[in-house]
Amino acid sequence: MALRDVDPELESRLKQAAREGGKRIDQTAIEALRRRFGLAPERLTTHIHTDLDHLFGQRDEVAFRAIQLRLDGQRKVDAELRAVLRRLDHASRRGGHGYPPAGRAPGARRIIVKP
Numbered sequence: 104m105a106l107r108d109v110d111p112e113l114e115s116r117l118k119q120a121a122r123e124g125g126k127r128i129d130q131t132a133i134e135a136l137r138r139r140f141g142l143a144p145e146r147l148t149t150h151i152h153t154d155l156d157h158l159f160g161q162r163d164e165v166a167f168r169a170i171q172l173r174l175d176g177q178r179k180v181d182a183e184l185r186a187v188l189r190r191l192d193h194a195s196r197r198g199g200h201g202y203p204p205a206g207r208a209p210g211a212r213r214i215i216v217k218p
Contacts (some may be wrong), residue, residue: 117132117135120135
């Protein structure tokens with residue numbers, strides 16, 4: 104397909120748009136036609152937000168360490184949970200589920216009485 108009788112102003116604008124978009128003139132023309140006839144794919148983002156840019160790189164070393172200490176404290180596993188996890192891991196290696204049989208308290212011994 105070729106376009107004939109393109110006036111100089113339209114040609115100039117197409118070339119400028121192609122240059123700005125880093126595309127060929129034919130690609131720019133096709134995109135313009137697609138937009139005109141409602142065939143252009145919808146853009147997922149239409150605006151680049153810069154309202155939080157002032158926050159990046161603004162923390163000093165002292166503030167960074169304070170934040171990091173809080174995060175490290177939240178990532179620790181307490182002793183009780185660690186014991187439960189260890190028991191479950193040990194039981195899973197033996198093929199069990201890590202809990203005592205139903206109806207028995209942990210540490211209770213089983214007594215078998217023969218008639």
